[in-house]
Amino acid sequence: LSLWAVAVLLVALLCLDPHSRVSSAPICTHGPSGCHVPSLADLFDRVIQHSARMHSLSNDLHSEFEQYFLPSKNSIGKIYRKCHTSSILTPNGKENAQKLAREELTEVILKLLMAWRDPLFQLHQSMAHQQDFNSFSSNKALEMGDMAHELRKGVEKVAEKMRVLGMLGNSVTGLSAAETMLPISDSGEAMSNYELLYCFRRDSNKVQNYLKILKCRIVPEHDC
Amino acid sequence: MRNSGAVLILTFIAKLILQAAGVSPPGKPRLTSCRSPEKETFTCWWEPGGDGGLPTTYALYYHLENSETVYECPDYRTAGENSCYFNKNDTSLWVNYNITVVASNALGKNISDPVEVDVVYIVQPNTPENVKAVVVHDEQGPFVRVSWEKPRTADTRSGWITLIYQIRVKQEKDEKWEEYDAGMQKYYNVFSLHPDKECMVQVRCKPDHGFWSEWTQTTYVKMPNYIPRERSLWILITIFSIFIVLILTWTLNVKRNSMKLCLLPPVPGPKIKGFDKQLLKSGKTEDIFNTLVIQGFPPTTDYENLLVEYLEVYDNEEQELVLEGKELSEDFMKSKSSSDNDSGRGSCDSRTLLLEKCMDGREGSGSDQHQYSQHGETSWASTESSESQGAEPGSPESTDGRAKTWPVVFPQPHHHYPVGAVKPAYHSVPEILNQLSPHATPSNYHQLHHQDIPQQELRFSKSACRHSQSYNQFNLDGIDTPAPGVPPLPSLEYVEVQRVNPENMLLLRPLSDPNREPERSDCTGEDYSKVKVVTSHNILLLQRDTSHQCVDDYSQADQCTTQQPPHPCKPAVHQWNSVMPQEGMRVMGNGYVDSTVLMPSF
Numbered sequence: 001l002s003l004w005a006v007a008v009l010l011v012a013l014l015c016l017d018p019h020s021r022v023s024s025a026p027i028c029t030h031g032p033s034g035c036h037v038p039s040l041a042d043l044f045d046r047v048i049q050h051s052a053r054m055h056s057l058s059n060d061l062h063s064e065f066e067q068y069f070l071p072s073k074n075s076i077g078k079i080y081r082k083c084h085t086s087s088i089l090t091p092n093g094k095e096n097a098q099k100l101a102r103e104e105l106t107e108v109i110l111k112l113l114m115a116w117r118d119p120l121f122q123l124h125q126s127m128a129h130q131q132d133f134n135s136f137s138s139n140k141a142l143e144m145g146d147m148a149h150e151l152r153k154g155v156e157k158v159a160e161k162m163r164v165l166g167m168l169g170n171s172v173t174g175l176s177a178a179e180t181m182l183p184i185s186d187s188g189e190a191m192s193n194y195e196l197l198y199c200f201r202r203d204s205n206k207v208q209n210y211l212k213i214l215k216c217r218i219v220p221e222h223d224c
Numbered sequence: 225m226r227n228s229g230a231v232l233i234l235t236f237i238a239k240l241i242l243q244a245a246g247v248s249p250p251g252k253p254r255l256t257s258c259r260s261p262e263k264e265t266f267t268c269w270w271e272p273g274g275d276g277g278l279p280t281t282y283a284l285y286y287h288l289e290n291s292e293t294v295y296e297c298p299d300y301r302t303a304g305e306n307s308c309y310f311n312k313n314d315t316s317l318w319v320n321y322n323i324t325v326v327a328s329n330a331l332g333k334n335i336s337d338p339v340e341v342d343v344v345y346i347v348q349p350n351t352p353e354n355v356k357a358v359v360v361h362d363e364q365g366p367f368v369r370v371s372w373e374k375p376r377t378a379d380t381r382s383g384w385i386t387l388i389y390q391i392r393v394k395q396e397k398d399e400k401w402e403e404y405d406a407g408m409q410k411y412y413n414v415f416s417l418h419p420d421k422e423c424m425v426q427v428r429c430k431p432d433h434g435f436w437s438e439w440t441q442t443t444y445v446k447m448p449n450y451i452p453r454e455r456s457l458w459i460l461i462t463i464f465s466i467f468i469v470l471i472l473t474w475t476l477n478v479k480r481n482s483m484k485l486c487l488l489p490p491v492p493g494p495k496i497k498g499f500d501k502q503l504l505k506s507g508k509t510e511d512i513f514n515t516l517v518i519q520g521f522p523p524t525t526d527y528e529n530l531l532v533e534y535l536e537v538y539d540n541e542e543q544e545l546v547l548e549g550k551e552l553s554e555d556f557m558k559s560k561s562s563s564d565n566d567s568g569r570g571s572c573d574s575r576t577l578l579l580e581k582c583m584d585g586r587e588g589s590g591s592d593q594h595q596y597s598q599h600g601e602t603s604w605a606s607t608e609s610s611e612s613q614g615a616e617p618g619s620p621e622s623t624d625g626r627a628k629t630w631p632v633v634f635p636q637p638h639h640h641y642p643v644g645a646v647k648p649a650y651h652s653v654p655e656i657l658n659q660l661s662p663h664a665t666p667s668n669y670h671q672l673h674h675q676d677i678p679q680q681e682l683r684f685s686k687s688a689c690r691h692s693q694s695y696n697q698f699n700l701d702g703i704d705t706p707a708p709g710v711p712p713l714p715s716l717e718y719v720e721v722q723r724v725n726p727e728n729m730l731l732l733r734p735l736s737d738p739n740r741e742p743e744r745s746d747c748t749g750e751d752y753s754k755v756k757v758v759t760s761h762n763i764l765l766l767q768r769d770t771s772h773q774c775v776d777d778y779s780q781a782d783q784c785t786t787q788q789p790p791h792p793c794k795p796a797v798h799q800w801n802s803v804m805p806q807e808g809m810r811v812m813g814n815g816y817v818d819s820t821v822l823m824p825s826f
Contacts, residue, residue: 052432055433059433082290086290092316093316094264094379094384095312098382202318202344205344205433206318209384212384213383215383216382223381223408223410224380224381224382
């Protein structure tokens with residue numbers, strides 16, 4: 001009888017004790033507190049996926065434009081005006097990209113993304129207002145703008161993480177909000193939608209490439 | 225002037241001669257494609273437009289976007305004939321190249337159309353290398369595992385290029401290739417291959433934004449000869465089904481008989497209830513048919529009991545008329561069935577039925593108007609004269625001229641029906657009596673003592689039921705006839721009420737009474753009297769026409785609480801003349817009361 005009483009008491013204590021209550025354990029492989037802190041590799045993967053999606057969207061929009069609005073040009077070559085981001089110095093080759101330090105590469109990425117925040121918004125606005133576009137294209141433009149914004153945030157997080165992990169020096173300066181560049185070409189006119197799309201397609205490709213290089217440099221895997 | 229003209233003519237002639245000789249400036253070259261295998265170098269190819277018969281040289285010139293500096297192709301050889309190879313140093317990504325080719329020969333040159341190229345978008349990798357296909361033996365069957373390596377030139381390690389792979393498989397004698405996407409991995413397992421056949425495999429790759437590479441050389445692999453597992457499954461199924469069949473057969477065998485019964489049920493023999501086949505065999509037909517007779521069919525007796533032809537009236541020794549009003553059920557019926565010789569009367573004649581029907585009919589018609597106390601007060605209702613007096617099926621005797629009394633149901637003295645439970649039923653006597661012929665056969669009258677009546681409830685079924693032909697025959701069994709001059713009557717006979725005397729006695733007189741006439745001294749003209757009103761004090765108020773002088777034979781009341789007659793009732797009730805005159809109630813000399821006059825409360 002005493003054993004039973006003891007058992008009952010124990011059970012009662014267990015039940016009453018809040019700390020010993022059974023609960024589902026979170027999958028926390030990293031970090032002491034909270035749950036599921038993603039690793040740097042995970043962060044990079046996410047960011048790269050994001051950039052891939054963004055680039056494919058820009059590619060689609062550009063082809064649609066070419067197909068429906070500029071049929072007269074030949075498929076290979078066109079003449080364009082300067083993109084507004086051409087003032088940002090970006091490595092134009094693999095060696096050049098690999099020569100850049102991580103911080104600089106990160107900064108270039110962030111600069112590019114920052115430079116496209118407003119122009120993408122304008123692009124969506126102008127596409128939405130024109131009746132030439134169907135809602136599908138306009139939605140794509142909107143999504144593209146959102147993704148650029150999210151990507152920037154993601155890259156900032158990655159940079160933060162890297163800084164925390166000591167991979168980045170403190171030379172990465174926080175980009176000031178004044179880094180807005182208006183997409184004005186040499187002649188002073190605002191760029192057309194097609195030109196914006198052309199430029200953004202290129203820049204999103206750059207971003208994707210740079211991120212991949214960055215990742216494979218920082219988180220080396222066998223098959224990067 | 226002459227010289228220029230001569231030069232022109234000479235040039236023209238020279239051209240003609242040259243054309244006749246088949247030489248001309250070169251045709252326009254055309255850039256066919258530019259490709260980069262690894263996104264670090266690229267090559268452009270052109271096709272010549274025709275050399276014009278003379279040796280022609282080609283030169284490629286390019287300039288970068290937004291720059292006017294024209295460069296010539298750095299390498300014409302590496303990539304072969306009519307190509308230009310740009311090495312790493314000369315290749316810039318994310319920059320448009322404006323490329324033209326110039327063909328020139330002795331006679332002239334020709335420039336191709338310019339082409340804009342961005343190296344990033346013209347990437348086409350080399351084919352994958354080192355493709356291997358191996359047969360792997362597994363529990364579920366053998367399959368082919370294909371593995372390969374990335375093209376050497378592509379730098380996936382640094383993440384510069386991301387390649388995805390695709391393989392295709394064709395088995396011997398198949399027409400089409402089966403394509404499978406392998407993603408970024410460098411191996412693939414091919415299942416569902418037929419055994420004992422040769423298998424051809426090819427692989428190719430593509431960068432995430434670019435062109436597919438060429439297919440690799442075919443790799444051959446031979447599938448081994450094996451029995452597919454599926455056959456064993458079939459064997460198992462066959463054995464199982466055989467097993468089940470055996471079990472079923474055995475079960476059927478065991479249940480053979482019941483199966484027979486189920487499938488081929490025997491034809492049932494004839495079955496007649498109560499019919500004994502053995503009897504038939506034994507032979508006595510009487511017995512047989514007696515068994516077929518159902519007792520009690522056809523029903524003969526019961527409905528006759530519904531015809532209540534008479535009311536049993538008992539006259540006890542105290543000269544009290546105990547009009548036994550029983551429950552209109554068994555008593556009456558029993559008495560009836562034995563002594564009823566009035567056949568032919570309809571069901572409306574029955575007291576029971578009358579009462580019931582009257583009860584039903586009276587439901588809404590103001591049964592509450594009959595204040596019906598349990599203390600023996602009676603109220604006599606009279607009904608409208610307008611009620612149909614037509615020949616009703618229940619009143620064949622209406623033309624008989626017999627005086628009829630109202631059917632009275634006198635309950636047992638100890639029965640006190642609650643007022644609401646059993647609705648008072650009234651017959652309006654005058655209604656019935658209207659149909660009577662004016663003359664009344666003389667009959668004896670009997671005196672009904674009503675002394676008990678105050679303690680009892682008198683009920684009168686109302687002729688508002690419309691078929692209340694109140695034929696009542698007082699059963700005079702056992703009625704003493706204390707009244708003088710009242711001869712003993714046969715047991716069943718029609719009686720008529722001569723009058724109601726002050727002691728609340730109904731003076732009855734049998735219809736066949738020969739003495740009626742002389743006793744009807746007072747009123748001759750009328751055959752019946754009408755009950756005008758039944759008051760609350762057991763008063764039957766009779767009416768009579770003013771034209772008649774019948775006075776004496778009228779019921780009297782202890783009190784006169786008449787409602788209708790304007791004149792107060794005199795104590796000497798014999799003089800009812802004043803009471804009577806109104807509604808044409810007629811008073812019959814023989815004491816019948818015709819109660820066709822409405823009660824005002826109706």
